[in-house]
Amino acid sequence: MSKFDAVSLAILWDRVVSIANEMVSSLVRTSFSSNVREAYDLSCVLFDAEGNSLAQGSYSVPTFTGTAAPTLRHMLAKFPPATLEPGDVVVTNDPWMGTGHLFDINVMRPVFREERIVGYTLSISHLPDIGGAGFSATTPELYGEGLRLPVQKLVRAGRVNEDLLELIRFNVRAEEQVVGDLMANVTCTQVGGRKLVEFMDEYGLEELAPLSGAIRSHTERAMRTELAKFPQGRWTNHLDIEGVDGPVTLACELRIGDHGAHVDFEGTGPALRAAINVPWCYTRALSVYALKCLTIPELPNNEGAVLPVEVRAPEGCILNALPPRPTGGRHTVGHFIVPLIFGALAEAVPERVQADVGMMGTLSLSGRHPDGRSFAGLYFLAGGFGALHGLDGAATVPAPSNMSSISSEVWEEMTGMTIVSKRLRPDSGGAGHWRGGLGQEVVLRNDTGGLVTLSCFGQRTQFAPRGFLGGGDGALREILINGKRVHPKGSYVLQPGDCVTSREAGGGGFGEPRARAPEALRRDLEEGFVSRRAARRDYGMDK
């Protein structure tokens, strides 16, 4: 079948993953915005000449996985390979062609070896700003959300398209950071391309397609083998989550059979006039991600993991929203696809699934540092991780995306704001045989002397992270300004001295709390992760 045996394929495969990792490291080290350099809100992918993916950087945001190949196809539809020249760089931030919202810039470079295209490198990163209303969940239409760049050449045969760059500069806040990040992407696609050619030279590969084919088929086979261990059948789940003016229903049906997995989101509520709609590309990526976690978590990411999964969402529903629906905060809804699928499969494969995660809170803040420079940045806060069969959820771990938090010292230095406190929330993890991870509480004060604009993207404020198989729910998320609870997806202006408090949700517990080992409960009490009151109430502790 494959011309590679188990030794040579292992070697070549690991090597292309390593090249994708070098792209990520180049991007991180040359970028300016904290989204990239601290939070790794990025992805780097290598493709063969036919547009099939070979490898994705290990530290890329997993939810970008399935998206890159279609993005490349959109780009090549506008600029067919025969028209591309060495030194061309193509970009777009279109939510439907890219990764679901305008903030993510997709930057692609054809890789030439002598006169011939042998592959493509593509990098994606979340820009600090894209103009318009800023990063907000409340914008009613796509047009207000910022600059939408159709597929364009940012660099033509090595010469930067200054017109396009100027257009971008004119439309964004923090233009130095935005342009700096854009160019960091341009550089990393170049690094990746150079390494790819060296790699082909070194191993005497004339083309990458046989390798990408072997990688894909091994991945696909491994995933199908794992899926075959699931009981066959149909499972359904639905979740009510917070919309803008009321709950939104997400529904799914999972069919596991000889064909693999089929996910259908029939029954999901309609798209809204608020920027939390999810384009289909993002829905598909998260569905594939969830199933990959349950089947082949240790395998490198590539399109082989997409093949055994079929995803359908009715057009116009919130998980398949169409232009000009606004999508800036698509992750606030889209991230629920993972617990939706895990929940559906909890009875089928209890030893594989994870109880609900507390997810992340995101505060988008912009203003002016007392020293005069302007800032616009995202402040991420992780909730608790969900418990699994046999393992407590860790405290404050982001999921399903992996935006790491910014050090309080770095944030204060960057913005001039004060972080008053950052603490765990005791009792916020769902009780269980295995306990859910704790959330946290962070208090920020506007000490900049000027106004600070705040947009919140908080979920889990009405519907708690659920425990599985008898485990308790995690605590709800809350956002307060000066001690008063505010809408978790609102935009606000903070006066000097105003305090924002963000309380992050805990993870769900797993299994009956009364089955928890006394030793584990004793340690929870000693460390203050669980209070005595909660121990009596939830775990039936005697005294």
Next chain:
Amino acid sequence: MGHRIGVDIGGTFTDFVLYDEDSGVCALHKRLTTPDDPARAVIEGVHALAAQRGIDIADLDAIVHGTTLVTNGLIERRGARAGMLVTAGFRDVADIGTERRYDLFDLRLRFPAPLVPRRLRVEVDERIRHDGSVAKPLDEAGVRRAVEHLVKKGRIEALAIGFLNSYANPAHEARARQIALEVDPGLHVCTSAEVSPFMREYERWTTTMANAYAQPLVDRYLSRLEAGLSALGFRGEFFVMTSSGGTVGTGTARRFPVRLLESGPAGGVLMSAEYGRMLKLPDLLSFDMGGTTAKGSVVRAHEPLRCYELEVAREHDFKKGSGLPMRIPALELIEIGAGGGSIAEVDGRGLLRVGPRSASADPGPVCYGRGGELPTLTDANLLLGYLNADFFLGGAMRLDRSRAEVAMRRRVAEPLGLELVRAAWGVHEIVNEDVARAFRVHGSERGFDYRGCSMVAFGGSGPLHAMRIARKLRIPRVVFPAGAGVMSAFGLLASPLSFEAVRSGRVFIDELAPAELETRFRALEAEAASHLKGPPQRLSRRLDMRYFGQGHEVEVELPPDLSPREAVAALPALFVEAYGRAYAMSLLDSKVEIVNWKLQASGPIPEMGRRFTLDVPPGRSASKGRRMAWFDGEPMDCEVYDRYALAPGAELSGPALIEERESTCVIGPGDRVTVDARHNLIATAAAAAGGTPGRT
């Protein structure tokens, strides 16, 4: 002139090198490590080696010591009961961690528990802003109450103090330390601004907790050693190796035990650099591969690359991000989960994988015949003919080839549809690729072009793999140093007394006055020099600089002998050069700022490296006969040599196997080797060519 001894404690053996400064002759000694009390093997070994060479211990000038005590203490959680004072509102920073998953798809994440448990961390009212100004004065009474509580109720032996933004102004930490010592003068106390004065509270405080956690451990250990050695009559100086490749006195070691992390491997790297000096090879890769891990590092212009980020006690195999971050000056080591004991198995892709699971020393590889059933790298190397079943560890252990064959067949060859030799070759080659890949990624992250430089290979498994790895990296020359079995202990003797002092201080370079530059470095110089004995011989002034607003800094070293005015004038060009080395990126129209100020003061570099000779017994025959070994799937008839019987000046060409007690140098077809005057083997790789990874 007199005698000095280097002692390096490893997992299995404690190695000793005695250097006679008059004759330049080195004598080696090896004995089993005594894990229950590592000091015992050290004391016994010093006694034995001195007796063997007929030297009075009272005549020893110095003992230099490298130890894994701190590393193991953190991994095995054998440290002290330590408490911590933190800024009000930030007690939970240690539990909250980096808020980052080290694996995106594996849901079963495990993170290391903080070294100071939550119940022993107490908040104190105080607040310093990011610019160093005081927002809220220190609540001194609160500090006193907290320390009293921790000492009485918490029964702590050590205290870490970590306040927010203390890197910008350490005054509150320093005052709290005074108060703590007033409450309990016997307490070990350290502050985050002195242990690791860098921005980012989680990393700085974690480092500080590790320091406090290790302080009593190291204090007791050094006391036992000093008492034991002085009972033997030792009256010389006692030095301890640090992670940065310099040594410190016991006073400094007791204050900053966290700086002793990875001090053994640092000795090996330092010795590689020392060989580079002897052989006039300025740029090289140091490659050390043992039983469970391989360690690599880069030496550029005779200097090992340094870093300020280590990670210890990883919870999840070798996964980066699953351990505790330590921010201390260190020689930069790449750690690869591949060694002789690495297990070969079929991975989730249905392909061959080697490591990071390891059979360790017990039960060890299948061929040891101690009950191991999973085929390892050592088993593959035996099946390929590289190892001599009758001369492993100089014949101390017989290797069982048929057992290795059965295991390799059952666990690797048959499940993967490979022939036995192809399977064994695959195991060998995958490790070569893993190591080459790690070097490649590391080189590109550091802007280091390794093509054309040299490699120094040592450790039990390093010489078996070095030539092939070098070829993949287009490295033309490999040095197999004499005394490769005790490289780290050698390195200890080659390292100077040295200390690096660091301060944060943000200044735009276009606003920096020459006088300010001088004042800042003078202060650091005074601090660093206080850790030396006598005036410093070398001062290295370094700055972490970055484009304003960028998250990562690049390090710039100021050339010596510049006046303050010249130094300030040179900064923009120095920064651009360093930046260009680190990143393939066009320059930016952005202001440049200094973030950290660093000064390393060093004592004289011991001269031993350049003139030592090994004590080699003469008159053995170099040839040990012939043996079949496999290269690239082809069986080849190889000459086998006894390494230390090869005369200086001898030349030979591959395929060949050169055996010594601890290892075998595998020389591939077309590779050439010469033996230099000190018994180093200098090998030149056959015309470097990657070729296909075996059969495709």
